């Protein structure tokens with residue numbers, strides 16, 4: 001999203017501080033003026049249209065690497081894994097090999113959607129009370145920067161499974177472009193600098209992290225070249241030895257040692273709780289193929305990620321509610337999200353540990369009952385969860401049990417989504433993350449990557465009956481919502497976004513914009529966003545409030561500005577018929593993304 005790799009810019013590896021004007025002028029102008037040329041260097045565009053394969057990611061280097069794979073005859077899965085590995089280098093605070101994610105794959109030949117659950121997992125020593133102290137939740141900030149919140153990583157297992165099942169190249173090949181960029185470096189832009197600066201205090205608390213991300217004790221300067229030879233070496237070894245090096249071998253040993261005894265810098269004052277991970281937890285880890293969620297919407301089939309993500313079930317339920325309502329505008333979008341979030345919070349967790357009534361949550365009958373609650377005005381807060389029990393009354397007989405489930409503790413603004421389509425019509429939507437910007441803040445010494453803090457996605461409690469309490473070997477509930485839409489078995493579009501629980505509302509809003517409000521896909525991505533997650537006030541971007549605030553306030557909605565000003569950073573691809581394809585990224589949010597097609 002933010003940086004142009006030196007290798008991609010065609011500069012010499014030997015240059016350590018590049019004259020900014022040679023590389024990417026937009027990287028060094030003050031932020032206010034930075035809107036003019038696309039960030040990330042020449043060639044970075046948010047929309048591309050043409051034939052053959054197509055890619056959209058947040059980062060030009062990742063998109064280029066994926067396109068190169070497609071050009072050489074690789075398929076969508078090969079290109080997606082390649083791009084994800086590059087993002088581990090250029091977006092190290094959002095994603096990486098010690099994180100997790102969810103991948104959707106449409107297989108054009110068989111007309112089938114597959115999913116891979118690569119979610120991080122709690123160690124077997126974790127219990128429902130692991131995040132409590134004297135019956136109270138531990139301070140959230142302390143949990144974020146700790147060994148305790150590090151989940152068993154799922155990303156490498158995801159890459160391996162995806163390539164073995166659906167790909168055509170080896171993991172070793174897929175890692176090559178990322179290795180080159182890690183070695184030669186990328187030019188630091190304002191965003192990377194700022195993200196480092198925001199994390200500087202906790203990065204400084206760990207010797208390994210400070211060494212990598214705070215060279216000379218400070219965030220790398222804008223315009224300088226950031227290299228990560230440790231990560232290049234790690235990827236190279238991983239390519240050589242395969243995933244067992246992590247899950248059963250040396251790298252795994254080092255991860256466990258770091259989690260159990262984080263390398264706290266002498267003199268650091270923050271309390272760093274150790275983690276519970278053992279080597280046996282790594283050995284037990286599996287990326288899981290799961291059936292996708294599916295709902296029909298306006299005659300199309302919308303496929304999403306099943307639990308432990310709440311992405312597919314919540315987007316799906318909201319779409320079903322909207323279809324039951326009939327005419328759809330922004331009021332209905334907000335109300336359907338509110339209801340679907342009430343149900344998500346009450347019922348969705350890791351299906352290996354709690355019974356998730358997924359079929360009922362996604363049934364048209366349940367949606368009809370829920371839709372009865374939507375009136376002319378915003379409903380009273382909070383909306384109660386419904387009863388997805390198979391027994392549904394006619395309107396107005398909707399039940400109103402007490403609210404259940406605990407709302408999200410935090411909305412991390414990081415994570416990253418990528419979409420790829422290949423010339424054969426296969427499609428990938430892949431969202432991956434290390435949770436918080438900068439994950440746990442802990443780099444595995446000498447290895448060049450950050451550990452995740454995904455276990456903070458659990459409900460800390462105490463919250464009896466909450467489906468998302470921690471447990472041994474349990475996967476925390478996610479909101480990641482990679483989505484693929486088919487019509488008559490053929491792909492229509494694919495989309496996904498980062499943004500914690502706002503991922504769900506962003507994906508939903510884009511689908512509503514495209515299919516109900518008559519927007520083009522680029523317009524649906526660019527449109528100002530709002531996020532209603534069964535909270536009293538709806539979070540919104542300023543532009544949304546400016547455009548729609550008065551009309552929606554008159555119907556009883558209230559708004560608060562999104563904490564980071566922006567909501568989400570989506571990427572998408574759309575099939576236009578007759579072999580034409582359009583890749584779409586953000587035009588402005590987070591500096592804009594990068595869309596490319598094989599034959600423009």
Ligand code: GLU
Pocket residue numbers: 411412413414415433435436454457477478479480498499500501503
């Ligand atoms: N941990 C979040 C989830 O799984 C994603 C993090 C984010 O998007 O900020 O839903």
